[in-house]
Amino acid sequence: MWQITGSDISQKFNQRLIFENISFEVASGHSLVLTGANGSGKTTLVRIVCQLNRPYKGQIRFTRDQKNISDQEIYARMGLVGPYLQLYNYLTAFENYSFFARIRGLAVDNSQLKRLMERMGLRGRELDELRTFSSGMLQRMKYVIALLHQPEFLILDEPTANLDEAGAALVYEIMQEQKKDRILIFATNEPAEVKFGEIKIALGA
Amino acid sequence: MLLVRNAYIIFLKDFHLEFRSRYALNAIFLFAITTLTAISFSIGPLRLKSEILSPLLWIILFFSAMSGLSHIFVREEEQQTADTLRLVTSANAVFLGKWIFNMVLLFSLELFILPIYLAMLGVSVGNFRVFLFIILLGSFGLASVATLIAAIISQASAKGALFAVLSFPISLPLLISGIHGTRLALDGGTLAECLPDLQILFSFSIVIITLSLLLFEFIWRK
Amino acid sequence: MGLNRNWWKYFLGLWMLLIILGAFLYAPPAKGLGETARILFFHVPVAWLATLAFLISALASMQYLRRPEKKYDIWASSSAQIGLIFALLATVTGSIWAKKIWQSYWNWDPRETSIFILLLIYAAYFALRSAVDIDEQKAKLAAVYSIIAFITVPFLVIIIPRVYESLHPDPLINPEGKIKMDGRMLQIFLGSLFGFTLLFYWMLRLKIDTARTKLVVDNLDK
Numbered sequence: 001m002w003q004i005t006g007s008d009i010s011q012k013f014n015q016r017l018i019f020e021n022i023s024f025e026v027a028s029g030h031s032l033v034l035t036g037a038n039g040s041g042k043t044t045l046v047r048i049v050c051q052l053n054r055p056y057k058g059q060i061r062f063t064r065d066q067k068n069i070s071d072q073e074i075y076a077r078m079g080l081v082g083p084y085l086q087l088y089n090y091l092t093a094f095e096n097y098s099f100f101a102r103i104r105g106l107a108v109d110n111s112q113l114k115r116l117m118e119r120m121g122l123r124g125r126e127l128d129e130l131r132t133f134s135s136g137m138l139q140r141m142k143y144v145i146a147l148l149h150q151p152e153f154l155i156l157d158e159p160t161a162n163l164d165e166a167g168a169a170l171v172y173e174i175m176q177e178q179k180k181d182r183i184l185i186f187a188t189n190e191p192a193e194v195k196f197g198e199i200k201i202a203l204g205a
Numbered sequence: 206m207l208l209v210r211n212a213y214i215i216f217l218k219d220f221h222l223e224f225r226s227r228y229a230l231n232a233i234f235l236f237a238i239t240t241l242t243a244i245s246f247s248i249g250p251l252r253l254k255s256e257i258l259s260p261l262l263w264i265i266l267f268f269s270a271m272s273g274l275s276h277i278f279v280r281e282e283e284q285q286t287a288d289t290l291r292l293v294t295s296a297n298a299v300f301l302g303k304w305i306f307n308m309v310l311l312f313s314l315e316l317f318i319l320p321i322y323l324a325m326l327g328v329s330v331g332n333f334r335v336f337l338f339i340i341l342l343g344s345f346g347l348a349s350v351a352t353l354i355a356a357i358i359s360q361a362s363a364k365g366a367l368f369a370v371l372s373f374p375i376s377l378p379l380l381i382s383g384i385h386g387t388r389l390a391l392d393g394g395t396l397a398e399c400l401p402d403l404q405i406l407f408s409f410s411i412v413i414i415t416l417s418l419l420l421f422e423f424i425w426r427k
Numbered sequence: 428m429g430l431n432r433n434w435w436k437y438f439l440g441l442w443m444l445l446i447i448l449g450a451f452l453y454a455p456p457a458k459g460l461g462e463t464a465r466i467l468f469f470h471v472p473v474a475w476l477a478t479l480a481f482l483i484s485a486l487a488s489m490q491y492l493r494r495p496e497k498k499y500d501i502w503a504s505s506s507a508q509i510g511l512i513f514a515l516l517a518t519v520t521g522s523i524w525a526k527k528i529w530q531s532y533w534n535w536d537p538r539e540t541s542i543f544i545l546l547l548i549y550a551a552y553f554a555l556r557s558a559v560d561i562d563e564q565k566a567k568l569a570a571v572y573s574i575i576a577f578i579t580v581p582f583l584v585i586i587i588p589r590v591y592e593s594l595h596p597d598p599l600i601n602p603e604g605k606i607k608m609d610g611r612m613l614q615i616f617l618g619s620l621f622g623f624t625l626l627f628y629w630m631l632r633l634k635i636d637t638a639r640t641k642l643v644v645d646n647l648d649k
Binding site: 353357358360361362363367370371373374375377378381382385405409412413416420423424427 | 492544547548550551554555558559560564567568570571572574575576578579582583585586587590
């Protein structure tokens with residue numbers, strides 16, 4: 001049983017308060033959605049949850065059976081897709097995959113990459129450099145990288161940005177699957193997506 | 206060890222990337238060769254004394270380093286891959302990987318530029334072994350300082366100018382003893398005579414690396 | 428009321444006046460250096476305080492990294508600003524004296540080199556601060572740089588005299604541990620040191636209070 005707990009999180013940006021005292025608890029098999037107008041701090045909160053930014057006040061805890069887990073464990077269990085998280089454009093899809101697999105301590109498995117690429121509709125592009133990909137394809141590729149280690153915590157910022165209908169449907173499938181027995185946290189304003197969230201935090205409201 | 210293994214994976218990744226884009230490689234090699242040619246051209250057939258040859262060499266090395274060694278961090282920030290990297294491994298693995306990369310880059314530059322320097326300016330080296338030793342230790346320190354400062358400036362604007370401005374005061378212990386030691390070595394100074402310079406180069410480099418491992422976490426995490 | 432709390436400011440004004448008069452009328456000229464040596468009553472305290480300011484700034488920076496609270500950043504940057512003014516004053520007074528006694532404003536004497544490096548570091552510190560947009564990031568990066576610079580300076584103190592010979596008069600406390608000052612000179616010197624330290628304290632407090640007020644005002648706007 002994994003869990004992410006946020007307690008009394010406040011954030012300031014150049015001395016300006018963006019949000020304050022946000023608390024939540026998400027356990028395996030549940031999902032959390034963050035909504036709010038532009039500038040309400042959705043992305044900021046997502047970045048705090050995955051520990052890219054330190055909050056001004058409050059804290060985030062990652063636990064397994066009530067026990068805190070190490071940073072190394074978090075790196076190995078978390079997958080994240082967001083507009084500010086790019087992959088290496090001058091590397092091929094395969095090279096990106098093998099870098100992120102190896103640094104997370106996993107074996108490089110060609111058949112796994114094939115399977116993921118196929119699922120995301122990128123079949124046959126394994127050996128192409130990512131700079132030849134369109135923005136929609138890059139977004140799909142981000143899912144390949146985020147899912148390669150079957151993360152316990154999947155965190156998505158604008159899950160369907162740049163995607164066509166087929167791509168969005170794929171992502172909904174992934175989200176549905178993730179929240180069945182693992183943790184899904186995402187930030188969006190699309191009504192079609194908000195319904196995937198069981199726990200809702202509306203920022204700036 | 207996990208740290209070393211991850212550092213190595215990051216180094217390999219950067220090596221790959223650099224080979225594809227050749228940005229830092231071009232910058233640093235072309236800068237060095239342009240400067241060297243400009244110097245050689247402007248002095249013509251004059252034979253320079255070691256008092257001038259030694260600082261010239263270090264000026265070339267320092268500014269070549271300034272032209273290319275920041276790229277390793279700047280690239281991650283500008284292409285927004287830095288956050289992706291922050292999510293998958295520890296800060297020190299990143300630092301070590303980048304440090305090794307910059308070291309390899311600077312050493313390969315020297316392998317290329319030193320013979321040209323010696324030939325173009327007609328330098329006769331009195332004590333070749335000590336000369337190499339000084340250059341080696343000096344660049345070890347220079348690459349370390351440059352990597353640490355590169356991490357800082359990659360998060361600021363006006364990165365290019367800032368890199369040299371911030372690196373210069375910190376590199377001074379290296380530059381002063383490097384220039385002093387190189388001059389002695391060119392004039393045929395023995396190992397014993399150059400030992401104080403070598404000691405300073407070595408101890409300063411070790412201090413900078415230790416400091417980097419202590420402080421990099423603060424620079425890297427937002 | 429105001430007079431009560433601020434009595435020491437009036438006292439300081441009177442004190443500095445007495446020191447200036449004493450420096451020219453009461454203290455005898457130094458042996459071997461003649462009348463020009465009177466500049467030491469102003470030059471040396473100012474140089475010491477530039478170093479002290481640098482030390483305070485580095486300590487506040489370390490504290491900021493341990494606990495990222497705005498006030499430590501204010502201390503660090505305020506102290507660095509006052510330090511920069513004192514370092515400039517020390518450079519100018521030293522340079523004037525050098526012109527009189529060595530016939531040149533600047534000749535890279537080790538003392539000139541070290542104060543120049545201090546100026547460079549301050550300049551780099553402020554260049555870095557102005558190149559980062561987000562306050563928290565600015566404070567963090569500046570703190571890291573300040574600490575790196577702080578560790579570098581002692582190396583320079585060891586290295587520079589090894590490479591360049593100094594003509595600068597012995598520091599007040601010289602290697603033999605003797606104070607080479609006439610009794611009356613010493614009185615004025617210590618009095619001046621006290622006065623300048625109090626002045627430094629006053630300036631630093633003003634600077635910190637202004638920064639705090641600015642922070643409060645900025646928060647009111649939002």
